[in-house]
Amino acid sequence: MGERTARVFAWVAAAAADGEGDGRISPAALCRAARTRLQVDGVSMTAMTGHGMHTPVAASGELAAELEELQVTLGEGPGLAAFTFGSPMLVPDLATSTARWPGFATAARERGVAAVFAFPLHTGTIQLGVLELHRAETGPLTTEDLANVLVFADLGLQLLLDSSSGVDRRLGYRPADEPARGRDAVHQATGMIAVQLGVGVAEALARLRAHAFTSETPLNEVAADVVARRLRFRPETEPDEAPG
Amino acid sequence: MVEGMTMREQRVTDTFVELADTLVAGFDTVEFLHTLTERCVELLDAETAGLLLADERGSLRLVAASTSETQLLELFQLQEEEGPCLECYRTGQVVTLPDASQVAGRWPRFTAMATELGFAGVHAIPMQLRTQVIGTLNLFRTHPNGLDDNDARLGKALVDVATIGLLSERAVRHQEMVTEQLQTALNSRVTIEQAKGVLAERHGVTTDQAFTAMRRHARSQSRRLGEVAGEIIVGEVDITVTDTANQRHVRP
Numbered sequence: 001m002g003e004r005t006a007r008v009f010a011w012v013a014a015a016a017a018d019g020e021g022d023g024r025i026s027p028a029a030l031c032r033a034a035r036t037r038l039q040v041d042g043v044s045m046t047a048m049t050g051h052g053m054h055t056p057v058a059a060s061g062e063l064a065a066e067l068e069e070l071q072v073t074l075g076e077g078p079g080l081a082a083f084t085f086g087s088p089m090l091v092p093d094l095a096t097s098t099a100r101w102p103g104f105a106t107a108a109r110e111r112g113v114a115a116v117f118a119f120p121l122h123t124g125t126i127q128l129g130v131l132e133l134h135r136a137e138t139g140p141l142t143t144e145d146l147a148n149v150l151v152f153a154d155l156g157l158q159l160l161l162d163s164s165s166g167v168d169r170r171l172g173y174r175p176a177d178e179p180a181r182g183r184d185a186v187h188q189a190t191g192m193i194a195v196q197l198g199v200g201v202a203e204a205l206a207r208l209r210a211h212a213f214t215s216e217t218p219l220n221e222v223a224a225d226v227v228a229r230r231l232r233f234r235p236e237t238e239p240d241e242a243p244g
Numbered sequence: 245m246v247e248g249m250t251m252r253e254q255r256v257t258d259t260f261v262e263l264a265d266t267l268v269a270g271f272d273t274v275e276f277l278h279t280l281t282e283r284c285v286e287l288l289d290a291e292t293a294g295l296l297l298a299d300e301r302g303s304l305r306l307v308a309a310s311t312s313e314t315q316l317l318e319l320f321q322l323q324e325e326e327g328p329c330l331e332c333y334r335t336g337q338v339v340t341l342p343d344a345s346q347v348a349g350r351w352p353r354f355t356a357m358a359t360e361l362g363f364a365g366v367h368a369i370p371m372q373l374r375t376q377v378i379g380t381l382n383l384f385r386t387h388p389n390g391l392d393d394n395d396a397r398l399g400k401a402l403v404d405v406a407t408i409g410l411l412s413e414r415a416v417r418h419q420e421m422v423t424e425q426l427q428t429a430l431n432s433r434v435t436i437e438q439a440k441g442v443l444a445e446r447h448g449v450t451t452d453q454a455f456t457a458m459r460r461h462a463r464s465q466s467r468r469l470g471e472v473a474g475e476i477i478v479g480e481v482d483i484t485v486t487d488t489a490n491q492r493h494v495r496p
Contacts, residue, residue, distance in 0.1 A: 004302050087428045090420040124434035125477045140419055147301045183305070184437050188451050191441020191477065201438055201477055227441070227451065
């Protein structure tokens with residue numbers, strides 16, 4: 001685990017263990033940690049699908065949750081755009097975005113919001129939602145905050161994937177990180193497993209991660225075994241060692 | 245050919261035009277960076293090249309490598325957090341290493357790995373806009389001796405033009421644009437890796453063969469590599485993959 005990843009994870013773990021947390025590494029703990037550690041006033045996490053489904057997952061406060069609802073109601077805003085384009089949407093001054101999102105920019109500014117930063121929770125074609133930050137003051141994110149929020153977003157994606165497979169409720173759960181060497185293998189193995197199981201890439205990656213957790217093997221090692229065809233996934237069962 | 249121009253001068257001119265022309269329809273960042281590494285290998289006295297992009301989390305990610313040995317050496321540096329390419333990124337300065345075996349004291353693990361893979365010289369050029377380094381283009385040579393001055397200057401110019409082409413057009417909102425562009429490029433690269441896995445499994449080939457076939461297909465259709473990869477993943481398209489796909493690889 002990289003230094004920054006370890007630090008961000010420790011922040012989330014601390015938020016999970018504080019008075020408001022339930023001890024679990026969860027999206028709620030992630031949003032509260034991000035709200036505390038970054039120079040922002042609120043953070044929310046929303047699960048989305050390409051078919052227009054939006055599910056609020058967690059928010060650090062009422063305003064953060066309200067900003068998400070606003071975008072769904074109005075059908076516009078930086079969070080929706082971040083999901084649609086698969087790119088961060090950094091809006092250091094909402095006053096300059098009234099042409100782009102007239103309804104949202106006006107409504108958010110009426111609520112005292114001056115800046116919004118939205119990050120897709122995605123990896124390749126796997127897109128599960130958005131992490132969104134807001135602030136009452138205008139201005140860009142610092143380089144340090146940007147680096148940290150990208151890692152928060154990586155972690156948010158991992159939490160959504162692991163919650164889809166149920167791994168996040170297991171004892172001793174902590175999300176597996178992708179190391180520099182072996183990262184490509186994880187993505188390639190995801191594509192291979194999708195074909196082996198006849199499922200989408202999101203489910204394939206969730207299965208890969210669940211197997212790594214269950215077998216207590218680093219994610220990149222399991223992925224390398226899949227790419228080298230030493231390990232195959234079969235529907236509804238644990239993966240098999242390839243014969244020979 | 246323009247009168248009085250040598251074949252090489254013509255090729256250099258064409259490459260500058262190609263690298264500056266990033267506003268064409270269907271522009272694809274990952275494909276563009278692959279092209280940059282290929283042109284550098286063609287035009288400069290280096291056998292292979294690799295390209296690392298800043299992930300804005302404080303480290304670099306490999307985006308293009310012209311051979312699997314280059315890929316190994318680049319990933320090794322990222323994992324071990326030492327080597328000339330990382331030094332280039334951290335300092336924003338060209339790092340030139342005529343003979344890797346002479347710097348074992350500085351980067352012992354890097355030197356051992358480079359020697360093992362048959363590399364002698366490294367020349368790392370920062371991709372820099374104003375004060376921000378967004379990545380490095382790294383040239384590798386199998387024989388000791390540095391790049392000559394002309395090649396070093398040409399390499400720097402090619403990388404500068406490519407960086408400016410990538411980033412400066414929307415300089416009004418510079419920082420936001422750099423982040424959006426970098427993150428989109430890095431994610432597009434993940435999509436391509438996922439699609440390589442899908443194709444490799446579907447056709448029983450290696451991921452390298454899958455990539456070559458996918459890239460050839462995208463080029464022949466004048467499509468974005470990232471888009472074709474996305475369509476392969478959702479099963480909208482399938483493409484022909486043959487064993488001859490591996491011929492692209494030129495071993496150092």
